[in-house]
Amino acid sequence: MKKLSDIAYARSGDKGANVNVGVVFISKDYYNKALSKLTSVTVKSYFGTMVKGDVIRYELPNLNALNFMLYDSLEGGGSETLINDAQGKTFGQAMLMMEIDIDD
């Protein structure tokens, strides 16, 4: 098992009522190994109640990166939501606490 924070970088932000989380792996090797482990299904399950809608994954092999769209995750858009993290700024840090089943 590897904690994502040991093998990747992450950043998140809002797109309307949705959040995107970009994950950049420290090497091509980890990126390739993560492809079958860090999927839209595992990410949706990990975020639990934080994500009400679908999760879609996009691949950016040129950056060893994956981009996740987390739909309906802010209880409304930036100016109408009541939650503290109104723009999804902290979802990237949450992502990095995830553990995935890969080895060196």
Next chain:
Amino acid sequence: MKNIRVANGQGFWGDCIEAPTKLIKYGNIDYLTLDYLAEVTMSIMQRQKKKDPENAGYATDFVALVDSNINEIINNNIKIIANAGGVNPYACKRELKKISKKHDIDLKIAIVEGDDIYNDLNNLIKDNHEFKNIDTNESISSILNKIYSANVYIDSFSVAKALSLGADIVLCGRISDPGLVVAPCIYEFGWEKDNFNMLASATVAGHIIECGAQCTGGNFTKWKDLKDMHNIGYPIAQIREDGTFDITKPENTGGLVNKFTVSEQILYELGDPKKYISPDVCVDFTSFNLEETSKDVVTVTGVKGNMPTDTYKVSISYFDGFKASGQLTISGPDALSKAEKSAEIIWKKLENAGLVFDKTSTEFLGLSSCHKSIAKTPNIINEVVLRLGVKSQDKNIVARFTKELAPLITAGPPGVTGFAGGRPRVKEIVAYWPALIDKKVIKTRVIL
């Protein structure tokens, strides 16, 4: 090969006020871009303009910035492109003219018009332009009588035209954020509308630097490795005539530029990476390469772009009721139980008063408010901040909510404090409605 140095000194309205000054003085730059407009910012400016239609509705920080740096801007021959005009570029220009007169310096200030379609909206709708919400697919009819503003993200060629007319400062309202960087490239390198790869490359450069220090070490996962964060360098894109570019920052500044600080920012607010749509070009974010070519220099090559769509994105804001959020600090022992009890008391009192809100929220800051079940609960919670919020179309009941927090200090559990700020403010909600419009009906104009 000809190249230009384009910096970003402001990632949003409220960003570091020293950053643009440092870039003007020490950045050795040709162009300074300033991005004041987030989606939420437009709604803030709209509220300000509603209170004072003549004088408000633009980024006032920008005027102060020009006032204190006007000599260096002229001496260093720096052109400025800013979306500081917000929803009232005319008021902004008027203030800048006063500054230019005060310093006895002839500043050529151009306004790029045509993004503001608020007054044409009804006619456009009559002419069968639908303005469907592109996120939810809803019809605009549901918000028709509540619209505050409608602005088109206009293309970069309109902004480049202002530069070709000799503007020292180009004031825009809504243009695409990366467009602030694409425009000077079009002007300097003579790029045409079908130079898709070059336009795409400058768009990626613009995307990387548009959020200021977020590509130079700000908001970076490995924050512990960074030096001199108090003096973080804001970004500079050195862009060559063929579109390839370097991302860097001024010498003797803190922060870091490497493959990862840049990659994190490339992914920021990204959707489908193969279809990054700007008004100028569709960019393929999976097409290019990053290379660390020197200390604090990342070189980007190989960006591919395709023909743009035949629509512009439109940002519409509308009135969507009222909201308020307030908080109390609750200390231990049993901090969490006391916070839960406090919330229960407040909601019960409001319920007994017969108030029904459209939406409420109860959060315990300091305890998984951001990460819910993902974060582990600590064994000892020595204090917690209770944050409550409500939303309603009825201003009066939101106002009533704001009066129910302070009484908890004397009438609730012990150890409650943190109410120094007084009652929370009732805020009008200006919500965001993204839509599309046929490019053919939008006409832009430069006023010098």
